[in-house]
Amino acid sequence: MDERPIGVFDSGVGGLTVAREILRQMPEEAIVYFGDTARVPYGSKSRETVTRFSLQDVRFLLTKNVKAVVVACNTASANSLPAMQAAFQLPIFGVVEPGAKAGAKATKNGKVGVIATSSTIQSGAYQQALRREPEVKEVYAKACPLFVPLAEEGWTEDEVADLTARRYLRELQDRGVDTLVMGCTHYPLLRRCIGEVMGPKVTLIDPARETILRVKEALSSANALRQSDQPPQHHFYVSDRTAMFETICRKAIGQVYEAEEIAIEQY
């Protein structure tokens, strides 16, 4: 048993969809969430900068005595997971490997697509992880930079979102993918629109679910799950206090937590 909280970080507020999965699958666990809202997004930035930011994010979570870290941000997972794992002694989980495994499990025809930020796609991490799976024959990757601002603008059930999705996803449809990995935490907020464009025969994968399944297995086999009569206390931190946190918190978790502001560059 390990009473310490699980740390979760994201470039901003999208990672709240990953926190939601912890609440669902591991309701006994306490969460410390950090969203780097002062430097969001990571998805348009270089690997070096994403790695520098990610190491600071983990360092901050370590000051909160976390027992493990979940890198909710796909861009940080894709670019910087090995650097983080090399730098710190605790278990650090990314979303890319679990997302790829879930995609491999779901595909029937072996053609899998992945959509993500420019930086995630450029890293090639999803493509490599998918190609390691024997079920996967062909991999098609597409950066969709406008999906994050569309989700943040709240234009998720919308003509502009539909048109944008059709534009981005056309080539994946043409390739005949039957499975699409949503490799960015914001994209599940556009699930309806992405699903309508891709059609009912295409399975949409949200890596968060599979990631937290793995985290649960790992903590369980290390006998490090939390067991307590007390309900868990969650803590949320951001590097810039904006209204966006509340909006997405309500959308993702269905409940608004208060976030404390911290100066991330000091870590």
Next chain:
Amino acid sequence: MDERPIGVFDSGVGGLTVAREILRQMPEEAIVYFGDTARVPYGSKSRETVTRFSLQDVRFLLTKNVKAVVVACNTASANSLPAMQAAFQLPIFGVVEPGAKAGAKATKNGKVGVIATSSTIQSGAYQQALRREPEVKEVYAKACPLFVPLAEEGWTEDEVADLTARRYLRELQDRGVDTLVMGCTHYPLLRRCIGEVMGPKVTLIDPARETILRVKEALSSANALRQSDQPPQHHFYVSDRTAMFETICRKAIGQVYEAEEIAIEQY
């Protein structure tokens, strides 16, 4: 005469449109440009964070021995110009006041619109500056958060951009504005699309032009213009090295300069 360069900073690469105006109006002047590409955008962030970042940006430019600073970023101008002017001894020029003056000069019916990032609109800086002008009777402001990602995606001559612009600009049209201030450095890249939606009777104002006119006047009256037989040397710095700098540099200036990467959080 003052041989020292003019400092220009922006949250990212949009401020290159302001650098272009210096090249056009003051071809003798040397420019030191800093784009905070590691922390871009500023437009969705709080006033406190924008001010903290802006002070660091000016501190960096001061290490390059600049004689004046042009705050190309509308968000930083709108939120943080007084803080910067209070903190430093050299002349610091924002784009909001000149943009508002240009809008006032252009309007015939006294109805002026301004479009900008969320943070700029929330600051109320353009609205206040416009209301100080006797020519201006009514001011209408609208945040257009998707315009920056659209411009960066290069979707400027495009159905998605047209639809987005119609959505954002409809209420300004309904109000009958005859002048529209583009209060974000990226928006001139969408000028055609914004112009088509607003129609030929609406004058579009790019604050960069008026701002540099003012800078020239100020330096001239202080006898601080550069005069030299040597062509000026320009220097470009970014906090994250990304392909976006080159793309926008080519679009805005028509020539690609190499940018050096610096660690802005150390300033």
